[in-house]
Amino acid sequence: MKISNAHLRSFRNHYETAFEFGARVNVLLGENGQGKTNALEALSFLCLTKSFYASADATVMQQQQSFFEIKSVLVSDEGKEFVVRVAYDDNKKNKKFTINGAEVERFSTVIGMFPVVILSPENNSITFGSPVDRRKFIDLVISQSSKAYVEDSMEYRRIVRQRNAILTEAKGRETSSEIAPWNEMLIKYGSRIIFKRNKFLNEFAPYIARTYLDIVDERETPKIEYAPSISVNDDSTLEQIAEAMERKLAKKKNDEARFQTTLVGPHRDEMIFSLNGTSLKHFASQGQHKTFLVALKVAEFFYLKERCNETPVFLLDDVFSELDEHRSKKLLSVAESLGQIFITTTSEKVFGGAEWNQERRKFFIHNGTVVNEEQAA
Ligand SMILES: Nc1ncnc2c1ncn2[C@@H]1O[C@H](COP(=O)(O)OP(=O)(O)OP(=O)(O)O)[C@@H](O)[C@H]1O
Ligand SMILES: [Mg+2]
Structure with missing residues (x-):
């Protein structure tokens, strides 16, 4: 898929910004705080x-405004055009999503239609941060490849919220009949999520191994190991997972009453x-963290491309600032070979000598608007 153009209104610091994108590389260039990441x-x-x-x-609505809108023409790999528009009205607290003029009733049906992979400084928490950051990562990948997963997760x-409310209200008192x-519901939906995450991590293993070899010269073997609150094997069935959850819930009953929260589940x-x-x-260097993250994201790209039957767009937010020139160039050449990419950067250095044309475009962003090359120079 490719994004042909985008029209932003009252979105963050973009009052009204229009982009006509290049089919391959789009570089958003500008000083700090000008609106590159916002785009x-x-x-x-x-x-x-x-x-x-x-x-x-x-939060993303421009301050002092009461709405925002993003409108865009997206083109699928098959060449089908989609006019996609999202509009938010703060007075009605209403978000409307339309595709080719038809309103989308369930947003979950959109996720995965236009696959996207994002590599941004916020992603550092995937390898550095807490379990919730890693869960967010795999949830976003699986969600884009499975609508059922989005609905199950919601x-x-x-x-969990309801169950926690019961445990909190009970203040340690017996809740058996009420809970x-x-x-039953926790096990039904929880086991589905654990089953899918387990399956995903098995499927994803060769993708991460391959991309790691592609972007790192020396031999390092990456691995992602699943560690849920119950024990699972690579080939655990949905039933086995549900049974394990049931056993663990019985075992944790007293702890749950004491801590007044749900302790078992995805x-x-x-x-x-x-x-x-x-x-x-616990042990990796900064560079190893970064490389792992980049490999993870490139692997995500290939995984989604196959699962969604559609080439994702790749958004790279400020990725070169932490990498040396050699790694930056390498990442750029890998990214350019993937599909349509969007890169924000404060410095053009890594693009030194690149040609800008219909396919490879450069936008100067200043104070929430696109000023063209000539003006900025
Ligand atoms: N809801 C909002 N309404 C208006 N302005 C906003 C809103 N949210 C953020 N901004 C402004 O957007 C600017 C930041 O934009 P953005 O994060 O896109 O910068 P950037 O060009 O990516 O900069 P950097 O190079 O530092 O990453 C800030 O000046 C901030 O005040
Ligand atoms: Mg930024």
């Missing part, structure tokens, strides 16, 4: 129906990243 956020918002950075829609979150139906999952058998989180 990428708008593109990912369109693909994912929400912000990858902010949790509330109103339902599961609702169930029984919620246990919301407690962890994923352990390692290189040559050594934990990344």
